[in-house]
Amino acid sequence: MIDPSRENVPVATQCKLLGISRSGWYYERCGESDETLALMRLIDEQFLRTPFYGSRQMARHLRRIGHAMGRFRVRRLMKLIGIEAVYQRPRTSDPHPGHKIYPYLLKNLDIVKPNHVWCTDITYIPVKRGFLYLVAIMDWASRKVLAWRLSNTLSTRFCVEALQEALDTFGKPEIFNTDQGSQFTSDEWTSVLKENGVAISMDGKGRWMDNVFVERLWRSLKYECVYLNAFNDGLQARQGIGRWMAFYNTERPHSTFGGQTPDEVYDGHRSVRPGSGSALRPDGQINVRLAA
Numbered sequence: 001m002i003d004p005s006r007e008n009v010p011v012a013t014q015c016k017l018l019g020i021s022r023s024g025w026y027y028e029r030c031g032e033s034d035e036t037l038a039l040m041r042l043i044d045e046q047f048l049r050t051p052f053y054g055s056r057q058m059a060r061h062l063r064r065i066g067h068a069m070g071r072f073r074v075r076r077l078m079k080l081i082g083i084e085a086v087y088q089r090p091r092t093s094d095p096h097p098g099h100k101i102y103p104y105l106l107k108n109l110d111i112v113k114p115n116h117v118w119c120t121d122i123t124y125i126p127v128k129r130g131f132l133y134l135v136a137i138m139d140w141a142s143r144k145v146l147a148w149r150l151s152n153t154l155s156t157r158f159c160v161e162a163l164q165e166a167l168d169t170f171g172k173p174e175i176f177n178t179d180q181g182s183q184f185t186s187d188e189w190t191s192v193l194k195e196n197g198v199a200i201s202m203d204g205k206g207r208w209m210d211n212v213f214v215e216r217l218w219r220s221l222k223y224e225c226v227y228l229n230a231f232n233d234g235l236q237a238r239q240g241i242g243r244w245m246a247f248y249n250t251e252r253p254h255s256t257f258g259g260q261t262p263d264e265v266y267d268g269h270r271s272v273r274p275g276s277g278s279a280l281r282p283d284g285q286i287n288v289r290l291a292a
Contacts, residue, residue, distance in 0.1 A: 032080075032130065039067060040077050041126050045227070047083050048219045054085035081124040082133065082154065101185060105175055105201035114142045114266045117201075118166070118173040120159070121214040122183065123222075125150065125241070128232045134241065135159045137166040138214055140177070143254060144262035145217065145245050146170050150238055156183045163192055177201040179211060220248070 032040070039062070046061055047053060053061065055075035062069055078084060111117050117140040125132045135158060136148040146166040151158035176198050178184035184202070193200050203211070225244035231237040253259040260268075 036077070037126065037129075037131070039069070040081055040124075040131065042067070043074065043077055044081055044083070044124055044126065044222070047078075048222060051083075051215065052085055057085075081131070082122060083124070100190070101180055102190075102200040102202045104177075104203060105199060106177055109175075111140050114139050114144070115171060115173045116141055117175045117177055118146070119177045119211070119214060120163075120184070121179070121211055121218070122154065122159070122181070123218045125226060125231075125237055127234065127237055128230070132234060132237060133158075135162050135183075136214065136217065136245075137162050138217065139170075139173070139262075139266060140213065142262050142266035143213055143217070143256070144249055144266040148241070148245060150234060150241070152234070154183065156186045156188045159183045160188055160192060163189065167192070167196055172196045172198050175199045175201050177203070179203045217248075220252075221245075 042062065042065075043058060046058065050057075050061075055071045055078055058078065059069060059071045059074040062074065106117065109117075118137060119140055120135060120137050122133055122135045125134050130152070132150050132152055133154055134148060134150055137146045138144065139146055146169065147162040149158040149162040176193055178201075180202050183189060190200055221241070221244060225240055226237075229236070229240050231240055249263045250261055252261060254262060254265070257265050
């Protein structure tokens with residue numbers, strides 16, 4: 001947008017015309033230090049073991065293993081990662097104040113068939129020089145991952161892209177259940193569900209356990225893929241996560257289903273629409289631009 005090579009229009013004038021400060025255009029984001037990124041990884045690894053740890057308990061844990069840091073720094077890093085302690089309380093996440101909250105539709109609902117209920121969540125993925133966010137769309141009954149996306153920001157767009165791919169490939173669910181995070185209460189997200197005739201359900205009071213299936217997916221992904229590979233950048237993360245997601249769907253036995261894979265459970269109940277694939281594409285998609 002700003003073209004410094006234009007001698008007849010100085011950068012200061014271009015910035016003024018666009019309504020941005022000159023210093024803001026020259027500013028380059030430094031990102032987090034290597035020390036901070038290492039601490040974020042320690043917090044994330046411990047959170048997978050003890051998801052009930054809040055900032056106070058997490059700070060105590062870090063001090064016990066030799067990292068002197070206070071609760072408020074830990075709270076900032078947990079917020080940056082996108083995690084918070086799991087415990088029963090009125091709201092499982094902080095919705096956007098201007099977004100509509102939809103009722104919870106899963107109470108006493110027997111979910112035994114694919115495409116009855118879908119769910120989703122977002123997690124943090126560490127890479128060498130920063131971190132990314134991963135969203136996955138999951139079929140509740142079969143635990144099959146229907147679509148996923150990586151992004152370097154917690155925007156709504158990459159969530160909607162994953163949702164649209166799942167709908168285009170696998171049809172539509174009867175109900176889509178999410179937490180009350182701002183990405184999932186946004187008009188951009190809910191309008192896609194409404195246009196496809198999908199009932200919208202959101203976790204309410206006392207429903208913090210409804211996200212446990214996706215949380216188990218995150219735990220498996222990180223211990224079996226992310227932490228073993230230590231990705232250098234977004235491209236490596238996309239390729240590695242894509243391979244693991246394909247393995248999870250097609251080869252990894254699931255104890256809940258007597259050793260069957262999510263694909264076997266999903267396809268055993270429903271035939272995939274002609275022209276669509278039953279297995280997740282191993283390369284996936286990505287919306288990432290990292291600073292050099």
